[in-house]
Amino acid sequence: MSTDPCNSTARIVVTIDHSPLAFVYGLFTPTVTVNGRAERRKWGTHTFVVPPGSCEVAISYPWFLSRECGRNSVRFDLAPGEEKKVRYCAGLVRYVPGSIAISR
Numbered sequence: 001m002s003t004d005p006c007n008s009t010a011r012i013v014v015t016i017d018h019s020p021l022a023f024v025y026g027l028f029t030p031t032v033t034v035n036g037r038a039e040r041r042k043w044g045t046h047t048f049v050v051p052p053g054s055c056e057v058a059i060s061y062p063w064f065l066s067r068e069c070g071r072n073s074v075r076f077d078l079a080p081g082e083e084k085k086v087r088y089c090a091g092l093v094r095y096v097p098g099s100i101a102i103s104r
Contacts, residue, residue: 010078
């Protein structure tokens with residue numbers, strides 16, 4: 001998607017993944033928090049339409065004694081009409097933050 005200054009929204013495409021060795025993670029539904037608004041989403045790719053400006057994306061998943069295992073977050077700016085991709089991968093050790101990265 002190209003940057004369009006006339007567009008008053010921006011998009012974030014979030015991919016939430018885990019190692020195939022951690023197949024049991026599939027039993028739990030991750031939480032994606034975009035600008036403070038938390039939503040439970042399945043493992044996979046999801047698109048969020050947001051206003052341009054400063055943005056924070058945080059991702060975690062519940063485990064037996066914790067609601068936010070593997071939590072990690074990233075901050076970035078979005079221009080009107082811009083799309084950025086965020087990729088999160090949960091680690092094999094549940095209480096260690098998962099890896100998170102931004103790309104265009």
